[in-house]
Structure formats: structure tokens, C-alpha cells
Amino acid sequence: MQKSVYDKFIELFGAEGDIRTYFAPGRVNLIGEHTDYNGGHVFPCALTIGTYAAARKRDDRVIRFFSINQSLKGVYETSLDDLNPSEEAGWTNYPKGVVWAFIGRGLKIDTGFDMVITGDIPAGSGLSSSASLEVLTGFMLRDLFKLDEVTNVDLATIGQYSENNYNGMNCGIMDQFASAMGKKDNAIFLDCNTLNYDYAPIVLNGYKIVVTNSKVKHSLVDSAYNERRSSCEKALEELQTVTNITSLGDLSEEDFEKYRSAIKDPTRALRAHHAVYENQRTIKAVQALRDGDLDSFGKLMNASHVSLRDDYEVSCPEIDVLVDAAWSCDGVVGSRITGGGFGGCTVSIVKDDAVEAFKETLTKAYKEKYDLTPEFYVVSIGDGPTRFQ
Ligand code: GLA
Numbered sequence: 001m002q003k004s005v006y007d008k009f010i011e012l013f014g015a016e017g018d019i020r021t022y023f024a025p026g027r028v029n030l031i032g033e034h035t036d037y038n039g040g041h042v043f044p045c046a047l048t049i050g051t052y053a054a055a056r057k058r059d060d061r062v063i064r065f066f067s068i069n070q071s072l073k074g075v076y077e078t079s080l081d082d083l084n085p086s087e088e089a090g091w092t093n094y095p096k097g098v099v100w101a102f103i104g105r106g107l108k109i110d111t112g113f114d115m116v117i118t119g120d121i122p123a124g125s126g127l128s129s130s131a132s133l134e135v136l137t138g139f140m141l142r143d144l145f146k147l148d149e150v151t152n153v154d155l156a157t158i159g160q161y162s163e164n165n166y167n168g169m170n171c172g173i174m175d176q177f178a179s180a181m182g183k184k185d186n187a188i189f190l191d192c193n194t195l196n197y198d199y200a201p202i203v204l205n206g207y208k209i210v211v212t213n214s215k216v217k218h219s220l221v222d223s224a225y226n227e228r229r230s231s232c233e234k235a236l237e238e239l240q241t242v243t244n245i246t247s248l249g250d251l252s253e254e255d256f257e258k259y260r261s262a263i264k265d266p267t268r269a270l271r272a273h274h275a276v277y278e279n280q281r282t283i284k285a286v287q288a289l290r291d292g293d294l295d296s297f298g299k300l301m302n303a304s305h306v307s308l309r310d311d312y313e314v315s316c317p318e319i320d321v322l323v324d325a326a327w328s329c330d331g332v333v334g335s336r337i338t339g340g341g342f343g344g345c346t347v348s349i350v351k352d353d354a355v356e357a358f359k360e361t362l363t364k365a366y367k368e369k370y371d372l373t374p375e376f377y378v379v380s381i382g383d384g385p386t387r388f389q
Helices: 002-013 087-104 129-144 152-165 174-180 221-240 253-262 266-290 294-310 317-327 352-370
Strands: 020-029 044-057 062-067 076-079 113-119 186-191 197-201 207-217 332-338 343-351 375-378
Touching: 002 020, 002 044, 002 062, 002 113, 020 129, 020 174, 020 343, 044 129, 044 174, 062 087, 076 087, 087 129, 087 152, 113 129, 129 152, 129 174, 152 174, 174 186, 197 266, 207 317, 207 352, 221 253, 221 266, 253 266, 266 294, 294 317, 294 332, 294 343, 317 332, 317 343, 317 352, 343 352, 352 375
Parallel strands: 062 113
Antiparallel strands: 020 044, 044 113, 044 186, 062 076, 186 197, 207 343, 207 375, 332 343
């Protein structure tokens, strides 16, 4: 892919000068869903699929973008003096937002650039193609403009900031952090309140992590996401009238039950219940993995799905069919929806010799119920962003 992005760059923008190529990964979250913006823990890992770019600095203030995946849209041209988001800017609102956020932080971007991208994250799969594009853009800007003071954690927070404030999606820090801080064969145990993190080696002797793409993405995802987030914020305010906490992630299960009646609305109490219990499940799951207790890890994944389905209500019937089918298979340690929800992917831990039967069972169940064919990816955990040349 790095070659195709480079070749396309030369074809469109010429071969002269200092052309550089970059990559930033997508992510899959193993457990800890909708906990990041609630001050809880997450446990994602970077994938070996992601977004690639070829780029070169310019002498003027023009910026040109081209995406091989959306080639019909052609070259989109803008300038450093015209960085407002717009509908017609389409996907380029992501890199534009990152440029805007860099400048907003006082980082010196004093010329434009040309950038061609491509990627192998399936569209709408919930494997964070937008976060990988944001981190990729930040990584590229740091390199092109020699902004060495910017750390990889900054790349994550700048990416999130631009997504929240430029693209209007109130996401947490998980996706950008997983992309910017990925480490081969490790998942990242991140405390989203403090951004303290620890790598946990994923050594699954005899097991595979399998991502199943439902290939459905229900509309209104972003508005439902923002709604869940504000319900949790409101529940937190109510809880703060009876206990001294700064986020839902501060609460143990026992404390939540003690103070729960402060939350007036029953649906809101369910949302907060998920956030508190999911955070505790994540902490327990990482411990189980460290203890080599994969069975407990899998049970916590299953409980995560039930809570996302029933309390947080971010699953959907198509995903539930895939998860139910996974649970019915021999050799499946755990299976759950992953990512923001309302479609996208599930993540499952499956015994090596059961992977084929797992695929068959899910394909059959999904076909029967929805006449759709899922896609499967056996996950390899990769590193964070890189420059090739
Ligand atoms: C999306 C968001 C993340 C996180 C997940 C749910 O992927 O971008 O910040 O909230 O949903 O865990």
C-alpha cells in the first residue's frame, strides 16, 4: 500500500523534492467500551491495517489532498487560510481538523503540503479509520514541520481534540491513543482519567483474536453516541450531589449501588451502571490475562456485551446474532461487540482449531437471519505510526 500511495503521489503531483510516506494503524478494543469519556479504563490494541500517506511540503500556503479509496472525488484543494470545516470537504475534514488543531496549539505550520492517502480498514467497520487518519496526519505534520516537541500522546490528544471540536463527534481518547501508542503484540491498558498506561503482552497460546465485520452501520450513530455521553455526564452530576467523585470511573460497584438512587431517571441510571461496571470489568479482565486466566477474560468479554446490549443499548440485532452464534460455538472463550456500536464489528477469542467452524457457524446464522455475509479478520497486533521513507 505504501508503494501505491507513493506511485499515485508522483502521478498526481510530480516526483521532484522530498516525498515521504507514512502509516498509522486502526484499532480493536478487547474490553472497556464507552468507558473512556467516563474516566474509566480501556484495553485496545493497534492493528496492522490502517491508513497510509505520501506527502511533501510546499512553498506556498496551498494544501492538496487525494484519497485512492475515494478517487472519484478527485483532488481537493484548500489553503492554510481557509481551514473551516465544510460538507463538501468530505473526508479531508479529518486532516484539515488536525492542521487546524496544530495551529491552535501554537505549533508552527507555515506552508501548505500535498498529501495522498489510502487505507485498508474496511469503511464503516468501527475499526477507527478516522482516528488512524488523524494520527497519521499529526505524525506527518510533526515530521514535515520538524515539531519534535510533539509526543505521540500529544498526537492522540490533538486527534481527539480535532474530532471533538472540528468534526463534531464527541469521542473519547481511546481510538487515537491506541493508534498513536500501539505496540506490536501488546494491548494498551489505559486509564483515561490520567492517561497513565501500561502495555500488556497478548500471548494467546493456541488462541486467536478474530474480528467479525457485520458490514452494517446504522445511521444516527454519532448523535446516539453524543446522547449516551451526555446521559453519563448528567448522571455524574447527580451522583456528585451525594459523593465526592470526578468521574464515573472513580466508583466501585458497591459505591455505585449505594448512591444509585441519586440518579433520577431509570434509563440514565442504566447508562451509568454500564460505565461503572464496565470499568471494573476491564480492570479485572487485564488482571485475569496477566494471571494467564483466559477463561475469566472471556467471561468478562461476554458480560461486557450483555451490558452494552441491555444497559447501554448500543448493540443492534445484526450484531447480537453474530455474538449469540459465537457464544454457541465450541472453542470460543468470549465474544462481544467492539467500538462505538450500532453495527461495525465483534471481537472474539477463539481456539486455533475452532476458527474454521466459528466462521462457518457465524456465516450460516447471519445468512439465515439477515441474508448478509460477515467478514472475518484474524488479528495481528501492530505498532503505532511509522515513516517509511
Ligand atoms: C468510539 C469512540 C471511542 C470510544 C468507543 C466506545 O470508538 O471514538 O472514544 O468511546 O466508541 O468505547
